[in-house]
Amino acid sequence: MVRMMTLAAFLYALALPACALETRAATDAERAAFADFYRSRFPGAKAPGPVFTIERGGPGQPWRLTARVDAQARRAARGLCRMERMRFVFGSEWAMERPIGLAWFHPVACAAAPPQHILILQSMPDTDVTALAAHAPAVLKRARLLFAGNTSCAVQRSLPFRLHAIDVGAPVSGGEEMAELIFRSDRHTSATVWVRRSGLAYDPWNVSCN
Incomplete structure (x- = not known):
């Protein structure tokens, strides 16, 4: 169900005319509310630089708030880098979607995920x-x-x-x-x-x- 909702939201965003999409930055209150939620979900952990996306289809439309938190990248086999990405969506309150994996290849170091990473949608070796x-x-x-x-x-x-x-x-x-x-x-x-x-x-x- 979560995967279907995520896909539906993605397809909806693609269908919106580019000129109609409005975005804004997260307010201090929204950042604080997410930090509180994250601490309640992961006691003792601090959200490592959440990335907020706030957008709507146009004036008068409700804002859609999402947040993204990336775990630390790790070195895997033969130049493979892997990372877990957590996504959160705000309705009446914050809720966590199913985490997804990211993978990419780098011969030296695994740092931030590059733009052309690969999504790993099921756990696999x-x-x-x-x-x-x-x-x-x-x-x-x-x-x-x-x-x-x-x-x-x-x-x-x-x-x-x-x-x-x-x-x-x-x-x-x-x-x-x-x-x-x-x-x-x-x-x-x-x-x-x-x-x-x-x-x-x-x-x-x-x-x-x-």
């Missing part, structure tokens, strides 16, 4: 994240053959994509769960490729686009 990210370009290239036979994907077959997220799910309801590689295009469209592992190979099994 470092070795699986590394392998799926490494095989993503080849999987996408082979999956483009599946794009042609999928109504929602055919028009996106030739678009450039980058790996945006890794998840786990079933192509059809009740079906076998597989790794999902979620790609984003430069036109703000997305393509999900379900991947089946066979030995050391990763084969594209099904696709969906929006």
